[in-house]
Amino acid sequence: MAEARLVGVTKHFGAKCAVRDLALDVGNGEFVVLLGPSGAGKTTTLRLVAGLETPDAGQVQIGGRDVTRIAPALRDVAFVFQQYSLYPHLSVYDNLAFPLRSPLHRTSESDIRRKVEDVARMLRIDDKLKSAATRLSGGQMQRVAIGRALVRDPALYLMDEPLSSLDAKLRNDLRLELKRIQQDLGATMLYVTHDQVEALTMATRIGVLENGRLVQLATPQQIYEDPVSAYVASRLGSPRINLVPRALVANVAAPDGAATVGVRAEHVRLRAPTAASVQRGGHVKRIEQLSDQHLIHVHLDESDQELVSAGADGMSWQTGDAVHVELLRPLWFDAAGRRLAA
Amino acid sequence: MAEIRVHRLHKAFADFTAVKDSTFTVRDGEFFCLLGPSGCGKTTTLRMIAGLELPTSGQIFLGAEDVSFKRASARDIAFVFQMFALYPHMNVRRNIAFPLVSQRMARAAVDVKVAQAARVLRITELLDKPVSGLSSGDRQRVALGRAIVREPLAFLMDEPLGALDSEFREVMCGELRALHDRLNATTVYVTHDQMEAMAMADTIAIMNGGVIEQLGAPLEVYERPASVFVADFIGAPAMNFLPFEASLRQGEGAVQIGAATIAVPALREDVSARVLLCGVRPEHVRFADDSPLRAEVLGSEYLGTRRIVTVTTAAGATLRAKVDVATAVRRGDHVGLAFDPGAVSLFDQATGRVLRTARDDAPHAARNGSRHG
Numbered sequence: 001m002a003e004a005r006l007v008g009v010t011k012h013f014g015a016k017c018a019v020r021d022l023a024l025d026v027g028n029g030e031f032v033v034l035l036g037p038s039g040a041g042k043t044t045t046l047r048l049v050a051g052l053e054t055p056d057a058g059q060v061q062i063g064g065r066d067v068t069r070i071a072p073a074l075r076d077v078a079f080v081f082q083q084y085s086l087y088p089h090l091s092v093y094d095n096l097a098f099p100l101r102s103p104l105h106r107t108s109e110s111d112i113r114r115k116v117e118d119v120a121r122m123l124r125i126d127d128k129l130k131s132a133a134t135r136l137s138g139g140q141m142q143r144v145a146i147g148r149a150l151v152r153d154p155a156l157y158l159m160d161e162p163l164s165s166l167d168a169k170l171r172n173d174l175r176l177e178l179k180r181i182q183q184d185l186g187a188t189m190l191y192v193t194h195d196q197v198e199a200l201t202m203a204t205r206i207g208v209l210e211n212g213r214l215v216q217l218a219t220p221q222q223i224y225e226d227p228v229s230a231y232v233a234s235r236l237g238s239p240r241i242n243l244v245p246r247a248l249v250a251n252v253a254a255p256d257g258a259a260t261v262g263v264r265a266e267h268v269r270l271r272a273p274t275a276a277s278v279q280r281g282g283h284v285k286r287i288e289q290l291s292d293q294h295l296i297h298v299h300l301d302e303s304d305q306e307l308v309s310a311g312a313d314g315m316s317w318q319t320g321d322a323v324h325v326e327l328l329r330p331l332w333f334d335a336a337g338r339r340l341a342a
Numbered sequence: 343m344a345e346i347r348v349h350r351l352h353k354a355f356a357d358f359t360a361v362k363d364s365t366f367t368v369r370d371g372e373f374f375c376l377l378g379p380s381g382c383g384k385t386t387t388l389r390m391i392a393g394l395e396l397p398t399s400g401q402i403f404l405g406a407e408d409v410s411f412k413r414a415s416a417r418d419i420a421f422v423f424q425m426f427a428l429y430p431h432m433n434v435r436r437n438i439a440f441p442l443v444s445q446r447m448a449r450a451a452v453d454v455k456v457a458q459a460a461r462v463l464r465i466t467e468l469l470d471k472p473v474s475g476l477s478s479g480d481r482q483r484v485a486l487g488r489a490i491v492r493e494p495l496a497f498l499m500d501e502p503l504g505a506l507d508s509e510f511r512e513v514m515c516g517e518l519r520a521l522h523d524r525l526n527a528t529t530v531y532v533t534h535d536q537m538e539a540m541a542m543a544d545t546i547a548i549m550n551g552g553v554i555e556q557l558g559a560p561l562e563v564y565e566r567p568a569s570v571f572v573a574d575f576i577g578a579p580a581m582n583f584l585p586f587e588a589s590l591r592q593g594e595g596a597v598q599i600g601a602a603t604i605a606v607p608a609l610r611e612d613v614s615a616r617v618l619l620c621g622v623r624p625e626h627v628r629f630a631d632d633s634p635l636r637a638e639v640l641g642s643e644y645l646g647t648r649r650i651v652t653v654t655t656a657a658g659a660t661l662r663a664k665v666d667v668a669t670a671v672r673r674g675d676h677v678g679l680a681f682d683p684g685a686v687s688l689f690d691q692a693t694g695r696v697l698r699t700a701r702d703d704a705p706h707a708a709r710n711g712s713r714h715g
Contacts, residue, residue: 037510167379168536172579176641176652201643201650224646237646238512266647290540291564291577292625292664310647 002063002155002188003028004049009058011044018044020212031182031189033199035235036209042192046158049190050079063155078154082161084145086133093129095144099152119147122181139166159191175201196236208232230337233262239295242307248300251279252327255342259335267328268309280325284317298323344405344495344528345370351400353386360386362552371526375539378549384532385500391530392498393417404495420489422499428473428484435469438487459491462524478506496528515541536576548572566701570694573621579650581621582661589615602635605683607699617691626682627663633678639671
């Protein structure tokens with residue numbers, strides 16, 4: 001295992017700048033998740049590290065070595081793509097064994113068998129080893145693809161939305177599994193997703209990308225609780241963080257230059273309108289009961305702004321009720337969306 | 343708008359039965375979800391309602407009319423697919439107008455209807471733009487516009503959000519439900535994504551192997567699943583199951599699992615000796631030092647305000663607990679587990695059926711009344 005480093009990396013496709021002056025350090029044994037919407041530059045970054053793209057400027061280092069101009073096969077990285085690509089004419093066993101049989105590795109057949117069986121057990125495909133790769137379900141094929149990366153012992157694992165083609169249940173199971181495997185192997189991982197649950201639960205640090213720029217790189221908790229911008233704040237949290245114009249909550253103390261307040265649904269407290277401290281009045285517009293979460297949508301009076309409260313205060317509200325809204329942990333942003341100190 | 347009634351619908355393809363003896367009613371103005379894994383028969387059911395497949399037996403009524411064997415074009419229904427195909431050479435206005443123009447509707451009337459549809463979808467400012475430059479969300483709105491402009495008796499949607507990324511899917515769920523409330527349109531919606539079904543539906547039909555396993559309001563199927571399949575399919579992470587062997591008597595309010603006595607809602611039936619499953623959702627699992635139900639922590643996942651802790655019991659069962667984020671546990675810790683007694687479901691492992699308990703005494707509060715009042 002080894003660390004990976006990007007220094008001032010820029011990549012254009014025609015006129016479009018996909019990655020802009022990107023600096024990123026992935027420590028040895030670290031699990032870094034790149035998060036962002038489609039087009040933010042996540043996959044391009046991964047492909048640059050893998051050597052599937054060449055940067056216009058900047059340097060890619062793996063294990064302290066400059067690999068910017070080195071062929072992908074010689075970079076000692078294992079790449080798992082969103083769309084699994086297996087050898088259709090080979091069995092699951094031979095697909096998993098394939099990377100170990102490469103002349104670059106020279107592993108004995110008994111070592112190969114042990115490794116393949118270990119990985120197959122980890123991924124719960126050990127009963128499929130003899131099956132043809134094409135006879136598997138999509139979820140099983142993707143596990144074989146992940147397995148093919150795991151049998152090797154590369155300096156760095158690169159994974160591009162490896163779980164996104166799986167159903168919700170399998171995704172839940174594999175998430176923890178993958179994290180545990182990574183910890184057990186002490187593997188260095190750079191992982192791309194737009195699934196915030198994967199990012200929150202698996203990452204040592206999350207890198208949030210916006211239009212090709214890395215806008216924040218921090219632990220999941222720091223990103224969630226202490227985002228540097230409204231954009232970053234919107235990437236994590238379900239329901240999404242409420243963003244309300246400062247003018248609509250005039251009674252709440254705010255730092256100079258505040259244009260928008262961000263407040264997570266669990267930090268919106270609703271009270272009956274008799275309470276003394278009034279921050280903002282509103283009416284319950286609808287109540288959404290999502291399995292273990294009850295979301296109360298509040299329409300702020302004299303505005304067309306809606307606010308969602310995750311209502312953990314034990315009050316039972318009805319549609320149409322008048323409420324007072326209190327913001328427990330407001331995050332303030334300026335007109336450009338940059339975070340302001342409270 | 344109209345009610346859709348499906349009566350004893352059956353569909354066999356050669357040696358495979360896709361839909362088995364399905365009966366349900368979609369009320370006028372209802373948002374009805376067919377939910378299940380791939381291959382469960384949900385899309386086949388929808389395609390039969392649309393007239394894209396003919397049933398092997400059974401009947402489909404649209405309003406008062408039996409449409410079971412009518413051609414798709416003779417059914418007053420609009421179908422929205424996952425891969426929304428827009429005409430790339432036409433602008434947004436002409437794409438939306440297309441179904442009306444092909445019906446030879448007068449130009450002035452088309453303009454009025456397109457303007458109305460655009461207003462409902464809040465895409466008025468896009469009407470004269472080419473569709474090629476639109477975001478995926480706007481393309482989806484245009485596709486919906488083409489469906490609503492016809493003012494059909496019902497909308498059928500087959501995973502219309504399946505191609506969108508998860509963040510955007512959440513936004514579109516809210517939008518689709520709001521649109522439904524504005525139009526009050528009878529909608530049948532097919533998805534394998536429980537989050538979509540929970541967020542939008544008035545009623546969910548959960549299908550498995552061609553059979554509807556449970557039909558109910560979202561919270562009802564979540565809180566009172568009728569089978570292991572439903573309990574396992576709905577909820578993220580899924581319900582936990584602890585196997586144990588017992589014979590139980592009506593009125594009993596506790597079960598014995600290993601050294602632990604677990605309080606459960608009072609039984610409303612007798613059960614002879616067999617393997618049962620004690621089902622409990624992750625948010626109803628707590629850590630209790632003094633509990634004899636012991637487990638070892640396998641991992642802990644940070645989720646912002648909560649965390650999911652995965653544990654394994656001495657008997658080898660894996661459980662997940664959704665707890666406050668401040669709960670400090672680490673991999674390898676030994677913990678005691680306690681369950682919220684009112685929230686436990688018991689299942690017969692062999693049949694998968696839920697046992698009747700005191701939880702079934704009160705009819706479940708309907709969602710429709712309180713939710714969108």
